[in-house]
Each structure stands twice: as structure tokens, then as C-alpha cells.
Amino acid sequence: MADFAQAQKLVYLVTGGCGFLGEHVVRMLLQREPRLRELRIFDLHLGSWLEELKTGTVQVTAIQGDVTQADEVAAAMAGAHVVIHTAGLVDVFGRASPETIHEVNVQGTQNVIEACVQTGTQFLVYTSSMEVVGPNIKGHPFYRGNEDTPYEAVHRHPYPCSKALAEQLVLEANGREVHGGLPLVTCALRPTGIYGEGHQIMRDIYHQGLRLGGRLFRAIPASVEHGRVYVGNVAWMHVLVARELEQRAALMGGQVYFCYDKSPYKSYEDFNMEFLGPCGLRLVGTRPLLPYWLLMLLAVLNALLQWLLRPLLLYAPLLNPYTLAMANTTFTVSTNKAQRHFGYEPLFSWEESRTRTILWMQAKDSVAQ
Numbered sequence: 001m002a003d004f005a006q007a008q009k010l011v012y013l014v015t016g017g018c019g020f021l022g023e024h025v026v027r028m029l030l031q032r033e034p035r036l037r038e039l040r041i042f043d044l045h046l047g048s049w050l051e052e053l054k055t056g057t058v059q060v061t062a063i064q065g066d067v068t069q070a071d072e073v074a075a076a077m078a079g080a081h082v083v084i085h086t087a088g089l090v091d092v093f094g095r096a097s098p099e100t101i102h103e104v105n106v107q108g109t110q111n112v113i114e115a116c117v118q119t120g121t122q123f124l125v126y127t128s129s130m131e132v133v134g135p136n137i138k139g140h141p142f143y144r145g146n147e148d149t150p151y152e153a154v155h156r157h158p159y160p161c162s163k164a165l166a167e168q169l170v171l172e173a174n175g176r177e178v179h180g181g182l183p184l185v186t187c188a189l190r191p192t193g194i195y196g197e198g199h200q201i202m203r204d205i206y207h208q209g210l211r212l213g214g215r216l217f218r219a220i221p222a223s224v225e226h227g228r229v230y231v232g233n234v235a236w237m238h239v240l241v242a243r244e245l246e247q248r249a250a251l252m253g254g255q256v257y258f259c260y261d262k263s264p265y266k267s268y269e270d271f272n273m274e275f276l277g278p279c280g281l282r283l284v285g286t287r288p289l290l291p292y293w294l295l296m297l298l299a300v301l302n303a304l305l306q307w308l309l310r311p312l313l314l315y316a317p318l319l320n321p322y323t324l325a326m327a328n329t330t331f332t333v334s335t336n337k338a339q340r341h342f343g344y345e346p347l348f349s350w351e352e353s354r355t356r357t358i359l360w361m362q363a364k365d366s367v368a369q
């Protein structure tokens, strides 16, 4: 494989490139990776916005494909120097079966790894998740922790289980020989809750508030902090890692990095109000209006209703036993490992991240009206 320093023009593959994070990674690469010759966007569902990207000097290749199909992944991978693997089923609402979540998130990741080995792609950046660590099934808080903080990462839910297995596959693949004889260099990035332009859950919560007359009712104590990170900074960290992996392979290969920025530590609901408030919503209550046991009862009833209705329709509300437990457990990170290892600094300040998200929400709101 030609050394990056000589290779003036590189080929990147982004799986899941039409998703919430993936789109920001694609746009960030086009803006901030001058060595790009070709950018391949591999996704089950291609967005029409891709057409607008084809007017620049970089060749943008849209590939409709399924990461669970090894041949499709290998075909998309052939000739790529770097793969950024963001594709995944992000489902904690019971929409997909545990088997499907595993097939996409674990088998799909294994297919990406094997495609790297078969075709000679030497650098793999994997989008993992904070959920690989926690919150765990015991509800232990993770307070301002880092990549080395001891924590009992025990999961039962299919989503965190699949992300943990996939991350393990990626890290264990570091150093494997790829076609051409060079070693595969891998690393995994662990975003906390991502927010920003395109965040569908934020939209869903906004619409829920509109249905309730512009009000949201507090369900989580304000003291429960939940880590959040702006999508533009997550995208930037992916681009930077992909660029630095070759020069710093010995240090970065096989490593995990939390994605972080200067977004404030707040409860999930209070943080959302930073954006929903300027869109006209109000969070009612300085403390949860219902006791936790009653909220959990409602969550269990939602899960039962989902199971009963499944033969007829998909009922997948935000409130279920898993999401309630997640939101109710402190999980925040405080680390500078990415800065120490590859010079990462957030590209967007908290103020910029907040403004961009509000403008997006308000623009979508005006369109929806």
C-alpha cells in the first residue's frame, strides 16, 4: 500500500453515510480532507441530497448496499485507503428484533473487517458508543469518567450488547495482515448522546411537546447528568482520527476514544430544553411529576402494548423500561485522551453547537407548519 505521504489522492469509504452522523462525516470530509480523490458513501438508504455533492472536484460515489452482505461490502471497499464505519441499527425502542440488531451491528462490522483484509484497506475507524461502557444493568453512575475508569460494563439490551461485541471485533482486528502484506490499523470512537442537525429523537420529543400544548413534563431529576456531544464535533473527530491513524499507528491502533466537547453536563431533559425552549416548549416541574415506580409501571405497560400490537402495527414510544433506566442514570465523560493522542480539539464551541441546532429545529419547524 502506498504511503499516505506520497499518495496525493485517497479513497475513503463511509458506511452509513446517509445517517444522522454519517451525513456530517461525509460533509466534513469534503470540507476538511484535502487528500480526497474519491468519497464512497455506502448505505442501505441513499439520500437525495447526495446529488448536490457531485459538483465538486472530489469524485462522490453513492453505493446502495447492505453491510450484512459481505460481497456488497467487499465490492464497495475495493481500492479504498480508509473506511469509516458508522452504519448501524440504533434501536433502543424495540423497532427491530434482537437478531436483526446483532446481524447489522455485529455481523455487519465483521464483514467490514474481512473486506479490509481481503481488499487491502489498511485503516478502519469504527463508530462505537458510550453504551459499550454503560449505563450498566445495575444502574451504576459513571460520573465524569474516562477511557480508563473502572466500570462494570454489564448489558442485557440487544443494542449495547451488539455495540460492545462489534467494538471488540474492531480492536482485536488491529494488526491483522491485509491483502498486500501491511497491517490493519483500527480504532473505535465512543460518542455519548449525539445532538445536532438531523437528530430525529430531538424532533420526536419536540413533536411530543407540541401535542401536549407546548409542554413537556419532567420525568428525570435535574441532578442526573447525561453526556451529550455535538454531531459536528463527532464528525470532526472521525476525520481527524482517519487522518492521523497512519502516522500514529503504534499509539492509536487498537485504541478507543470517547467523543467529547464543551457541551454542558445536564440531565437529558434539561439539555434538550436548550434547543426546545427557543422553539417555544416549556418543561413543567422542577422535579419529576411522577414517582419513579409509576414511571416504570407506565414504561412496562408501553413494552407490553408494543408486544401485543406487534402483529398489527409498530408501537415504539420513547418511554420504555430501557430508555427510562438510561435517562435516569448519570453517565458523563471527562477525558482528554483524544487530545493527547492525536491533537483533537472540538471544532465547534458549545455556543456554536447550540445555535446550529436551534436554527435547524426552527427551520424544520417552519417547514412543518
Ligand SMILES: NC(=O)C1=CN([C@@H]2O[C@H](COP(=O)(O)OP(=O)(O)OC[C@H]3O[C@@H](n4cnc5c(N)ncnc54)[C@H](O)[C@@H]3O)[C@@H](O)[C@H]2O)C=CC1
Binding pocket: 015, 016, 017, 018, 019, 020, 021, 022, 042, 043, 044, 045, 065, 066, 067, 068, 085, 086, 087, 088, 089, 090, 104, 108, 127, 128, 129, 130, 163, 190, 191, 192, 193, 194, 195
Ligand atoms: N445517535 C447517537 O446518539 C449515537 C450514535 N452512535 C453510533 O453512531 C452510528 C450512527 O448513528 P446515527 O447516525 O445516530 O444513526 P442513523 O440511524 O441516523 O444512521 C445509521 C445509518 O446506517 C444505515 N444502515 C443501517 N443498517 C444498514 C445496513 N444493514 N447496511 C448499510 N447501512 C445501514 C442507515 O440507513 C443509516 O443511514 C451508529 O453506529 C451508532 O451506534 C454512537 C453513540 C451515540
Ligand SMILES: CC(C)[C@@H](O)CC[C@@H](C)[C@H]1CC[C@H]2[C@@H]3[C@H](O)CC4=CC(=O)CC[C@]4(C)[C@H]3CC[C@]12C
Binding pocket: 090, 092, 128, 129, 130, 131, 192, 193, 194, 201, 219, 220, 226, 268, 269, 318, 319, 320, 322, 323, 324, 326, 327
Ligand atoms: C421518556 C423519557 C424518560 C425520556 O427522557 C427518554 C429519553 C431517551 C429517549 C434517551 C435518554 C438517553 C438516550 C440514549 C443515550 O443518549 C445514549 C445513546 C447512545 C447511542 O449509541 C444511541 C442512542 C442512545 C441509546 C440514546 C437514545 C435515546 C435515550 C435513551
